[in-house]
Amino acid sequence: MQSLVSITDFSKQDILQVLERAAAFEANPNMPLLSGKVVATLFFEPSTRTRLSFETAISRLGGRIIGFSDASSTSISKGETLKDTIMMVANYADLIVMRHPLEGAARYAAEISRVPIINAGDGANQHPTQTLLDLYSIQKTQGTLHGINIAMVGDLKYGRTVHSLLQAMSLFGAHFSFIAPQELAMPREYKQLLEARGIAYEEHTDLAEHIGNADIIYMTRVQRERFLDPMEYERVKNVYVLQNKMLQNTKPNVKILHPLPRVNEISTDVDGNPKAYYFAQAGNGVFARMAAICKLLEC
Amino acid sequence: MKEEKHLKVSAIKNGTVIDHIPSGSLFKVVEILALNRCKSQLTLGNNLESKLLGAKAIIKVADRFFADDEMNRIALVAPQAKFNIIRDYEVMEKRTVTLPDAIVGIARCMNPMCVTNHQPILTKFNVVSKKDVLLQCCYCDKVTDQEHLVIIKNG
Ligand SMILES: [Zn+2]
Numbered sequence: 001m002q003s004l005v006s007i008t009d010f011s012k013q014d015i016l017q018v019l020e021r022a023a024a025f026e027a028n029p030n031m032p033l034l035s036g037k038v039v040a041t042l043f044f045e046p047s048t049r050t051r052l053s054f055e056t057a058i059s060r061l062g063g064r065i066i067g068f069s070d071a072s073s074t075s076i077s078k079g080e081t082l083k084d085t086i087m088m089v090a091n092y093a094d095l096i097v098m099r100h101p102l103e104g105a106a107r108y109a110a111e112i113s114r115v116p117i118i119n120a121g122d123g124a125n126q127h128p129t130q131t132l133l134d135l136y137s138i139q140k141t142q143g144t145l146h147g148i149n150i151a152m153v154g155d156l157k158y159g160r161t162v163h164s165l166l167q168a169m170s171l172f173g174a175h176f177s178f179i180a181p182q183e184l185a186m187p188r189e190y191k192q193l194l195e196a197r198g199i200a201y202e203e204h205t206d207l208a209e210h211i212g213n214a215d216i217i218y219m220t221r222v223q224r225e226r227f228l229d230p231m232e233y234e235r236v237k238n239v240y241v242l243q244n245k246m247l248q249n250t251k252p253n254v255k256i257l258h259p260l261p262r263v264n265e266i267s268t269d270v271d272g273n274p275k276a277y278y279f280a281q282a283g284n285g286v287f288a289r290m291a292a293i294c295k296l297l298e299c
Numbered sequence: 300m301k302e303e304k305h306l307k308v309s310a311i312k313n314g315t316v317i318d319h320i321p322s323g324s325l326f327k328v329v330e331i332l333a334l335n336r337c338k339s340q341l342t343l344g345n346n347l348e349s350k351l352l353g354a355k356a357i358i359k360v361a362d363r364f365f366a367d368d369e370m371n372r373i374a375l376v377a378p379q380a381k382f383n384i385i386r387d388y389e390v391m392e393k394r395t396v397t398l399p400d401a402i403v404g405i406a407r408c409m410n411p412m413c414v415t416n417h418q419p420i421l422t423k424f425n426v427v428s429k430k431d432v433l434l435q436c437c438y439c440d441k442v443t444d445q446e447h448l449v450i451i452k453n454g
Contacts, residue, residue, distance in 0.1 A: 006440075082418050104414040104438025123412050125439055 002296055003110035003117040007128040007164045012171045014295065015135060019145075021291035022136045022284070025060075029287070033299045034063030040093035041067035042085070043120075044100040049260070050120050053282075054097050054129075057289035066093060083112055090114045095297055116296040124160055130259055131164040133288040134218075137281040138169075141255045142215055145172040151211050153179045154220035154240050154265060156186040161259045162220060166190055176201035177210055181236040183227060207239060208246045215251065217242070219258045219278075221265050244269040257281050309342060314361040316383040316390075317373075322346050324376040325356035327450045331372050331405055332365070339363055351379065367394075372405055374398040375432060375448065398429045406434060409447040413439040422451070 003009065010018070025031065039058045043051050051069055058065050066089075082105060089096055090113045098106055099120040106119035106126070121127040139145050150169060152162045156178050166176065166186075170193060178186045178201060185203065194201050204210040211217055222240050227233040241264060242256065255277040258266060262278065270276050320328055325345050329335055340361035349355035370382050374396040382394040402424040408415050415422045415438055424434035424443070432445040 082414070083420075100414075101412075102414040102417055103410060103412045103441070104408075104436065105418075107438045108414050108418070108420055122414075122439075 001116055003106075003113075003119075004128050004292055004296060005106045005110050005117060005119045005122075006126045007131040007168050009128070015132070015168060015171070018132060018288070018291040018295050019136050019139055021294060022132070022287040023140070025287045025290045026284075029060050029290075030062075031060070031290075032062030033294055034058065034061035034297070037063045037094045037297065037299075038092060039063045039065055039293070040089045040096045040098075041065055041069075041120075042089060042096060042098040042100075043067070043069045044071040044082075044098065044105070045121075046070045047099055047121065049282075050099060050127075053285045054118075054120060054289055056286045057293060060286065061290055061293065063293075067097075082108065086113050095293060118292060118296065124158065126164065127160060128164060129285070129289050129292055130161055131168050132292055133281065133285040134161070134165050134257060134259075135168055136284050136288045137255070137257060137277060138216055140284065141277060142253065145169070145174075148172070148174045148215045149177070149213050150174050150216040150218060151177040151179055151214040152186070152218045152220070153207060153211075153242070154222050155184045155226060156180040156220070157184040158226060159220045162186075162218060163190060165218065167193065170194055170197050170199050173199065175199070177214065178203045179205070179207050179210055179240070181205060181222070181232075181239070183232060183236075184222065205239075207242065211246065211254075212249055213251070214254055217250075217254060217256045219256060219262075219265050221263055241265055241267055242270055243267040244273055247273060247275055250275065309359070310388060311340065311342075311359050311361045311385055312388055314339070314359065314363050314385050315365060316385060317358040317360075317377075318355070318381045318383060319349070319351060319379045320356040320358065320373075320377045321352050321379075322354040322356050325358070327376040328356075328358065328373050328380070330450055331376065332369065334358065334360060337363060368399070370394060370396050371399050372402075375402065375405060376450065378432070398426055398432065400426055402426060402434060405451060406443065407449040407451055408436040408439060408441065409443040409449070410436065410439050410441040413441065415439075 041054055055065055086109045095116050097118045097120050100122050103123040103125040106117055106122045110117040119126055156162050224233050254275050256275055258278040260282055322345055342359040344357040346354050373380055380396050383390045384392040404421050423437040427433045427435045434443045
């Protein structure tokens with residue numbers, strides 16, 4: 001029995017298999033492969049966007065859904081342990097999708113559960129189906145995952161989505177450009193991982209000058225609370241805002257990705273540009289999640 | 300009347316003398332080995348002179364012998380510790396400790412948002428560096444270093 005807690009739980013082959021499946025679901029979204037099955041969606045922390053994406057995926061596969069969208073209305077708020085909740089729900093459901101505010105909660109659940117777990121976010125830690133939909137979006141728009149030039153922009157220090165995407169893309173020999181303020185630079189451990197895999201990367205602090213070669217521009221938000229020095233935030237906050245005019249000399253195939261929700265890191269004048277892909281990217285989430293669910297349930 | 304000098308730590312007939320414990324780690328070692336619940340004769344010495352450590356601590360516990368995995372548990376806080384196994388006042392064997400590849404229980408994860416700090420879950424770590432004592436949490440993946448190492452108290 002396999003769970004999906006971190007993207008590193010999937011091998012390169014697993015990932016390719018899931019992406020192929022996601023494409024099949026996109027071509028034919030209503031496949032009753034989960035008929036007769038029950039999937040639990042346990043949102044110990046509310047996230048409407050992620051929950052709706054999962055519940056759409058389960059519904060399109062013909063599965064039934066049990067669960068809760070906010071732990072405050074359940075016995076958890078009366079002090080029931082995570083273990084007791086998981087043990088109980090694992091008796092009812094064939095698969096558990098869970099989001100929890102504490103880091104490591106999904107790994108623990110996977111250890112004690114008798115059914116597979118999909119981590120839909122454990123605090124600031126992991127959110128592997130986001131990575132699957134990012135990969136699917138890259139493959140779909142570029143035709144391949146191999147040898148992609150990917151520019152990661154913004155908060156590369158705390159952003160879990162860029163870390164997971166880096167781990168996965170490094171399996172396919174990408175070329176990385178990290179564009180971030182010094183305070184939010186890509187952590188050493190991830191650069192070491194690339195070095196160990198013989199993958200080239202470059203680091204820059206200027207956005208406009210270093211996206212000319214990119215096939216994918218992956219934007220993230222620079223948050224005020226990440227800065228020790230508020231003056232430093234004021235100095236850099238507008239440096240990492242992507243504007244339509246910056247896209248003039250970019251490659252014709254380039255696509256802009258963002259895990260959403262966006263605040264102001266992508267100017268709204270980019271939205272109408274065919275290079276903007278972030279809304280379509282979110283839509284791909286349903287197909288990627290359908291494929292991940294089927295992979296874990298072996299159906 | 301010079302007796303005081305020789306009374307620093309009394310000799311034991313059978314048992315274990317744990318030597319070369321850094322002074323700051325004495326009570327951590329007591330906790331890890333659960334010696335606070337030990338019923339036999341127990342002598343603790345702290346802030347003793349040591350060429351090796353500057354200031355060291357020593358523990359003598361009568362009629363108590365430790366298994367290898369018990370001894371290795373204290374490597375987290377006393378990597379240079381030596382276990383002297385005493386039988387009939389003689390040192391029969393000297394054992395050094397080695398940090399195991401995985402640590403279960405004993406230490407707390409330094410990540411305040413880690414699930415193990417909020418739920419009744421036994422901690423688990425992979426030892427990613429034995430030299431610097433770096434412990435990677437098996438649940439949240441964060442690394443706890445020696446400076447932030449907190450030992451979980453035994454009941
Ligand atoms: Zn932890």
